[in-house]
Amino acid sequence: MNATNDIAGGAGAEGAGGQLDSNSSPSPLAPGAAAGEAQRCGLIAIVGKPNVGKSTLLNALVGQKISITSRKAQTTRHRITGIRTLANGEGGGTQFVFVDTPGFQTRHTAALNKSLNKTVLGAIDGVDLVLFVVEAGSFTLGDAKVLSLLRSETPTILVANKLDTVHRRAEIAPWLKSMQERHPFAEFVPMSAKNPRDVAHLLHVCERYLPVQPWWYSEDELTDRSEKFLAMEVVREKLFRLTGDELPYTSTVIIEKFEEEKSKQHNRMVRIAATIVVERDGHKAMVIGDKGERLKRIGTEARQELEKLMDAKVFLELWVKVKSGWADDEARVRSFGYE
Numbered sequence: 185m186n187a188t189n190d191i192a193g194g195a196g197a198e199g200a201g202g203q204l205d206s207n208s209s210p211s212p213l214a215p216g217a218a219a220g221e222a223q224r225c226g227l228i229a230i231v232g233k234p235n236v237g238k239s240t241l242l243n244a245l246v247g248q249k250i251s252i253t254s255r256k257a258q259t260t261r262h263r264i265t266g267i268r269t270l271a272n273g274e275g276g277g278t279q280f281v282f283v284d285t286p287g288f289q290t291r292h293t294a295a296l297n298k299s300l301n302k303t304v305l306g307a308i309d310g311v312d313l314v315l316f317v318v319e320a321g322s323f324t325l326g327d328a329k330v331l332s333l334l335r336s337e338t339p340t341i342l343v344a345n346k347l348d349t350v351h352r353r354a355e356i357a358p359w360l361k362s363m364q365e366r367h368p369f370a371e372f373v374p375m376s377a378k379n380p381r382d383v384a385h386l387l388h389v390c391e392r393y394l395p396v397q398p399w400w401y402s403e404d405e406l407t408d409r410s411e412k413f414l415a416m417e418v419v420r421e422k423l424f425r426l427t428g429d430e431l432p433y434t435s436t437v438i439i440e441k442f443e444e445e446k447s448k449q450h451n452r453m454v455r456i457a458a459t460i461v462v463e464r465d466g467h468k469a470m471v472i473g474d475k476g477e478r479l480k481r482i483g484t485e486a487r488q489e490l491e492k493l494m495d496a497k498v499f500l501e502l503w504v505k506v507k508s509g510w511a512d513d514e515a516r517v518r519s520f521g522y523e
């Protein structure tokens with residue numbers, strides 16, 4: 185891509201908006217698709233050392249609470265943190281699917297987790313685009329460590345964030361040049377995650393790297409169905425997070441009950457019963473943990489996250505069953521979420 189041009193453009197201008205060459209190599213439309221109806225959709229990972237502004241950027245890029253309605257396409261390795269759909273009103277437009285990168289993004293908890301591979305490399309593998317975030321004008325050992333994990337085959341945009349804090353703009357040009365030597369970045373975007381115009385511009389830049397393909401998620405609001413799905417994913421995420429690598433991925437979570445109830449105390453109240461299905465007694469013991477401690481933690485963490493995501497009081501009841509069936513009737517362990 186036009187790295188040199190972008191550097192020159194980015195460094196000379198005051199803000200970040202509109203500095204890049206927006207005509208650089210857009211991917212072709214699908215055969216037969218009219219321009220207006222064409223849909224683009226793809227995965228974007230935001231990586232960077234702590235405190236460079238990844239969460240701020242993600243929130244600004246997503247621009248709203250995470251909204252997911254269904255999952256037509258599986259992204260088994262990836263854990264989705266947010267989705268932004270920019271529809272063009274003619275049935276086309278772009279859907280940006282942001283994925284979590286464990287280890288780099290510690291503060292922002294994910295809504296969905298289908299992650300089978302919890303390593304950073306696994307998270308980055310298979311994405312269409314990586315946003316490597318640094319503080320504009322700075323490159324430390326921490327940045328270098330993260331950068332060393334990135335592959336040159338995946339298009340990577342250098343996001344030079346917090347540009348608003350750089351007083352000597354003239355120093356940005358040589359700095360960007362030095363960054364160009366460190367990695368074959370596709371483009372350079374000096375910006376501030378706190379400036380909506382810059383964020384809109386970054387989305388526009390990202391758009392071109394996402395393949396032409398139908399959206400994976402519908403663009404509308406959360407539905408009951410999606411919340412049920414969300415519940416399953418959240419319990420599953422906690423289950424695998426808290427059992428480590430010991431538990432086989434054949435273990436599943438089934439939502440047995442998902443009911444909204446009227447409540448005088450709470451705006452919304454949702455009662456959920458979920459069953460964790462494992463293959464062996466040994467796995468069941470692993471999930472339950474010593475005196476039920478682990479299962480209790482899975483339940484508490486899942487409930488807390490669901491309450492945040494659904495903006496509701498959640499009562500979550502968790503069961504563990506062994507698939508073989510014979511142990512089912514003794515499988516009720518305890519319920520969670522009651523105070």
Ligand SMILES: Nc1nc2c(ncn2[C@@H]2O[C@H](COP(=O)(O)OP(=O)(O)OP(=O)(O)O)[C@@H](O)[C@H]2O)c(=O)[nH]1
Pocket residue numbers: 232233234235236237238239240241288289290291292345346347348349375376377378379
């Ligand atoms: N001035 C300025 N501050 C910013 C900008 N973007 C983020 N910040 C601030 O930088 C700090 C860190 O931002 P976060 O979004 O939490 O950074 P992070 O990379 O997600 O950090 P970790 O969760 O620790 O990995 C916060 O105080 C933000 O308000 C920016 O563009 N300009």
